[in-house]
Amino acid sequence: MSAAPLLETRALCRSFGALAAARDIDFQLEAGARHALIGPNGAGKTTFINLLTGVVRPTAGVILMNGRDITGVPEALRVKLGIARTFQINRLFRQLSVLENVYISVAERTGVAPSMLRPAGRRGDVVEESMALLDSLKLTADAARRVSELPYGRQRLVEIAIALGLRPRVLLLDEPAAGVPSAESHIILDAVDRLPREIAVLIIDHDMDLVFRFAQRITVLVSGAVFASGSPREIGANPDVRAVYLGQAARG
Amino acid sequence: MIFGVDVASMLLGGVAAGMVLFIVSVGLSVTMGLMGFVNLAHGGFAMLGGYVIAGVMKHWGVGFVLALIVGFAVTAVASAVLERLLYARLYRAAELDQVLFTIGLVFMMIASVTLLIGPENQPLRLPAMLQGQINLGFVQYRTYSVVLIVIGAAIAGGLWLGFERTLIGAQIRAAVDNRRMAESLGINIARLFTLTFAFGSGMAALGGGLGAEFLGLDPQYALKYLVYFLIVVAVGGLGRVSGVFWAALLIGVLDFALKKYLPQGGTAFIYALTILLLLWRPQGLFGARSA
């Protein structure tokens, strides 16, 4: 069943001066996909996410969503098209409560955000939806707490909650478990497991547990170019990938 | 022929004024580019330095050149102390706090000088050699202005060499470009900041003393010309010695020309021009565009 992929790049390139951070990347993401992007440090993974979300413009190549060229679409509008992301280092509203953090993203999506006259707390619809979302991520106990008071692992969950508040069709997770102490990392893995099936998810991570448990497809990026792409078994068995990246901790 | 002489003397005056602007502003540009710190008290160091220079000349009969050196040194040391004790605490602070701190500091500087010395203009007598007029062939002009141009060019050249050829210059340029990278290369950022800040403030003192003949020297100096220094830095681009140089000359010549040909709207013109320039190139005429 080959429909046009939900999100696609063709020959995508991005250079910063002499540094080629992305070279000729061809990439497809299907609806409902569980796709992982791995590669050594400096391989250009975050740059790729920045290209997909519109934070950075490509120097060549195109990005397509449902067959439509979105290469020139600015970041805020790509969110409206259904692309959401989390950041490698938390970008949260640290002095606000967890509920308020998610409220902001839900309010943006539903068009409530620009309204000036009714108090924010009275928009029951937004509050209900935000709380339900927090519930699905098991964050209700923390909903009233200020984000800065939470342990880092749960803050990473809030990061994911904010992205989900946008009801994206494509969710890009940039190292969701980064910086999370191993004692807490299971809550991230749990949450990633339970992401709604309709969303296409692309995860960047170094945690091979997470990657091989989660991914249906894996793409390996090295020095800005696609090094290999395939099912977890294929990648795990690929000797070149093992040599360049997986090392001794190879899993099959 | 007469028109040519007019233009020539206007250019000379403008360039001389621009040199003073450059000498004062270069320190501000480098520290702002290096430390990302909005230092509205920079004019205060120029003012304090000018007072030191005028003071040692008046009370201890020190010669002009020696007084300049003393002014530089005293201001550099004093500013280094302030930097270590106070400024360093605010490097990671919000822009608003930096603005408030430096405004407060300059208020304290102005008030202290007014209380200790008085609000009047401090006269600074130039050595006889530098007074009067000099014949440049095509025009006769104030000796001091010509001297200023020479000094300014020499300082600009020296700074450029210092930045391009010395180790510390390279370290500063690296840290201006990418501080985190510079740190990971083992460069001692804190020490670099202190040295650069001290040097920049010393330069400001030099400018205050050298420019006293034209800009005067009273406690309000610190705030009176602050907008000009900021314009020169913003237009020239943060952390770029050459940028500050050309921006200072541009502003100096413009100011002189406008005083002559458009005495009413001159200042307004400079503000409007700055706005347009910064909108066209927010990083300044010569600044680096962030990736």
Next chain:
Amino acid sequence: MTSPPGGWADHAAARALASRHRLRAWEPIPWLLALAFYFAFPKYLGFGTEVLVTILFALSLDLVLGYAGIVTLGHAAFFGAGAYTVGMLAKHGIWNEPITGLILAALVAALVGLGSGMVLLRTQGLTLLMLTLCTMALLEEAANLAHVYTGGFDGLDSLPIAPLLGRFEFNPLYPRTQYLYVLSVLLVCFVFVRTLVYSPFGQSLTGIRENILRMHAVGAPVRRRLVVCYVLSAAIAGIAGGIWAQANAYVNLGTLGLDRAATVLIILVLGGHGRLYGAFVGAIAYMALSHFLSKIYPTAWQLGLGLLLVVIALFAKNGILGIIEAAARGRRAPRAT
């Protein structure tokens, strides 16, 4: 886990959010005090009026600085725009009805805010600061150049403002009408700002201030929000300037000067920015002190003010209200580990 019957409205977080905007018990107090002042100190009503206008001006600055996070040294541009609108219309016999005059002042200031905001708010940091300074300085120079209309350096005095509502005269010697007039306008504007701050729009401004990259990443039209905020703030600053001109029957270049812009910034920070009542606390504290000290010992006043600013920047970034809040938090949890 399914959602509880009746929805999530009863959850502590939802209730906290829903009650954020509720009127606290002490909130009517400043207004009652202001009213009491009218009866208790009839000789100081001129000073009182000045304080109230300053509060209004500082409130407008809080909207851009405290809530949107825009650092500006040029906010007097809008104050002056409003003041000169009222002044020129009255002096040249075009229009002198006070209330509609204020509306016009707000409109003109808002237009200036729109024009400058749309271009300036593309920039940030030092460039933005410089641009706000230069815009204000440019307006000041323009007012100076157009001295035929604006009175130049001397300004326009003895403005013939019509009586309020046709009945209440603006008497320069006994500013009773002025005081109550300014108090009413302040109340109306305050209610507007308070509503704005607690609305979803205000929430998004806080988001922009706290983490602008995150706001971009949730699809917020950041620049549009900032411009709207800037325009609203400019309008309120214009009202403050207009009402200042009406109350004093006078307008001059000082309304557009760096002195006024820097002072209102200091006042807001002193009281505590990003907190609605910071403008009140700051204005009263500053003007009370300045009234007594700055005339008698102007240089010592400048020294003390400078020292205060340094101390605030280093140790008390959130001003007086911040100190009170921290003390209240400390007492609530004295043995927090």
